[in-house]
Amino acid sequence: MSVRIKIAYGEHPEQFGHLYLQSAPVTPATPVVVIVHGGFWSGQYASNLGTQFARAVAGAGAVAWNIEYRRVGAGGHWPEMQADVRAALDAVAGVVQHHAPVGVDDVRVIGHSAGGHLAVWLGGETDTTVRPSRIVSQAGVLDLEPRGASGRTNPAVEALLQARYEDEPELYRSASPLARLPIGIPTICLHGSDDLKVPASQSSRYVEAARAAGDDAEPAIVPGEDHFAFLNPDSRCWALSLEAVLGERRG
Secondary structure: OOEEEEEEOOOOOOOEEEEEEOOOOOOOOOOEEEEEOOOOOEOOOOHHHHHHHHHHHHHOOOEEEEEOOOEEOEEOOHHHHHHHHHHHHHHHHOHHHHOOOOOOOOEEEEEEOHHHHHHHHHHOOOOOOOOOOEEEEEOOOOOOOOOOOOOOOOHHHHHHHOOOOOOOHHHHHHHOHHHHOOOOOOEEEEEEOOOOOOOOHHHHHHHHHHHHOOOOEEEEEEOOOOHHHHHOOOOHHHHHHHHHHHOOOOO
């Protein structure tokens, strides 16, 4: 059974994470998995979405760091959100080490939906103290720029960035993982084929562009599963997520 410790990485009430430790001793060689929850970047959703997965990660022998961050309606928009995911990642080399002797050489980041966006975006930040050794996107929103015949922006993206694309195109590009390639980190993009919230083309388009830019990127489109399969421990998406984030080191 894992042990859970709540740790603040900042002063705001939403700047915290839950650290899940395995029963066996933790060493600097134990992989650390940073879990970034989804929920359309909205304060209506919280880190409890990642609790079951964090317990599964710890049960498999790794350390899980399930982070919360300021969200729309809960203390922040894009400037606060990007600052928080950076700080939460770097906390592995800071306050997290006050509670467990974790290392920083094998820190893996996984995120679902909006959390997938944040996880992959984080990989493009080259000046963090901690650099991920791999990133796993679960139905991530990886391209924020409007595409298709309608050219319309998702309202959740407009709420996140507090701007329309036609008014602030550079802001959209700077926040879009697709526009930050290459990132130099092995990335796995998982997606259900029946996802009606975030189309699977978000993952396939990102992987195609990442490979063209020289990155190690791998797609996995799961037949017959939807956006929320990643929250279901009985789904194939769940099993593949554990395999992707806990498997042998890539790269």
